[in-house]
Amino acid sequence: MTSRRILVTGLSTYWGGRVAQALERERDVEAIVGVDAHDPTVELERTEYVRVGHQHALLRRIVRAAEIDTVVDTRLVVDSTTTSTRLAHENNVIGTMNIVAACSGPESPVRKFVFKSSGHWYGCEQDDPAYFTEEMDRPHPPRTPIEKDIVEAERAVHAFADATPRASVTVLRFVNGLGPTLGTAHTRLFALPAVPAVFGFDPRYQFVHEDDIVGCLEFAVRRDLPGIYNCGGDGVLVLSEVVDLLGKQFAPVLPPWGTGIAAGLAGRVGVRIPPEMLRQLRFGRGLDNRRLKAAGYAYRYTTREAVQAHAEALRLRPLLRGGDEPYRYEREVEEFLRRSPTVRMRPEPRWEHAEGDLDAYDDLDAAALVDLLPSLPRADLEALGRHEATNARRPEVLAAIGRNLARTRPLSGRDQESS
């Protein structure tokens, strides 16, 4: 199913904002509505922002009124340092319940639901497998508040998927994210000159770059991927290796016994180590990412490359500090720019798949390329025609492009090529 009218929750979160930006560049997408309790933090061109409460109670009316066919739920709090336990629970459990309820019902227009979940769903235990696959259950009941929330939220989503066979429901379980703009408990720890660890442990860590987080979510919107998918970069590093790549000092200062108390003391001096992270620092976690790769997603960063990219960003941070003005959302300005008849210079939509990334088509063999052509929109066909004529010049491909162009020729006389 092609998504045309999309609702993005958690617009103010990093992921929500980036996903909305990415979807804005999709030609087929007619409308994007973003909801959140806070203002967006990134600049958006055509996404409509609606402020809602933490519980997302009135979402049903928005979904019905805007005839939303796809919901991208990026709002789950997976890092307990970002907000209080109570607010996280409100958002994660009650919020998910209400969002799912807003999409349910026989007359609901929603046909696709993409849910951003977390690897914390699997927990972190001594007797874990080295790689969790999607079919595995949690071996133990959740231990930390945030894990409880995530398990409960996912349960609501799975119940929705079971009750709504017409909708394709995707659950993406992400490993810890890493990247220049991402602020998590882990990135704050990695920004310290010495990275604290638990003495006698060197846990296995897997990361996903922030661009891949957005990439996975966008991929799930663009394709039909019903089911659960793990999202994480290739490769699992040990913490000492991560710290080494970051160019920091590995400091195993947390005692193996009474670690919780020590972490509490560290919190007093400003180094916050939440309970779910404490478990990771001890036992580590790896996710088997092959299912999403088999579905066609190509990660841009391996775990190692994500760490390296993060290290580069960390080195640049002191130089860039205060460099750019952070984006501030002003409702009146946004409304004026979008709706006022006085505005004459509206920004041109920046469509994706511009010319330039067409080189990959040269490597396809002619028969495969000809089979692919009918699925391309007219503009892409034209671009590909020009590209083929200047590069590979395969006659059968050029002929097939001509045939497809003739078939999709618009009826209006404005098109120059129709003369």
Add this chain to the structure above:
Amino acid sequence: MTVESSTRLPAAPKRDPDDLRDYLPGVEPERQVTDWGRSERVEGALDATVSEFLYRYWFRVDVEGVENVPADGGALLVSNHAGALPPDAAMIAKAIKEEHARPRPVHLTMEHFFKGYPLFSMLLPKVGGVPAHPANVHRLLYDEEQLVLAFPEGRKGTEKLYKDRYRLRRFGRGGFVESAMRARRPIVPIAVVGAEEAAPIFAHLTFLQRLTGLLYVPLTPTFPHGGILGMFGYLPAKLRIRFLDPIPTTQWGDEPWKDRALIQTVAEEIRALIQEELYGMLAKRRSIWFG
């Protein structure tokens, strides 16, 4: 699907549609640590010093039938297990490294306990330890085509006292047979003589065990009065490692792991095979120290 004929090694397993082996992460050559946490540096350093010394001069290891370890593809090595701090795992890995025509790293399955105990948790994966989870064994055997070494006796083997030496304990619940069947990879039984005398256990100090939270605290010739290093106080017994003929696991039809009785029978047969071999080797042994 035809039942495999009696070839010594199984044919290539059939590809099933959700085979994800093509999507395994690639190798990043700059890395010195594998995805399992195995460190080339630590392993190499240990191999060149301690293992080398023990293998050549202390235990003077004799190896027979190392060609029974397949040169490629996954295989599950199954051995008897003994000694306070068992030297058998390291010596089997070293034997394959030294004697095999195509040496490969051996992944050693270890109890989950070690993942939760400081220092063990850090060091054991670095030298090739992998928590003994069925999913880990399957991934190593089937997807990554590696050698996996398992001790089905587990703790019961290492805990047994000197007076019970060379009497194999129960082979768990046959989980190792099930793993090999699911992965359709052969099992290579191994008989090791000498480890029982190298690190004998005379008694268990249950009081210290409770105090430290360790799996067990044994009384050995050098421990606990010799301190932590006393655990490494091996006696120079002659070690003899014999690799037996591989047992293909594809000979029992399509999905043999669903037959619990078959799994138990095969596990028991392998245990008996190793036990018989041990008795044979012990009968020929003239001296504990000189073989």
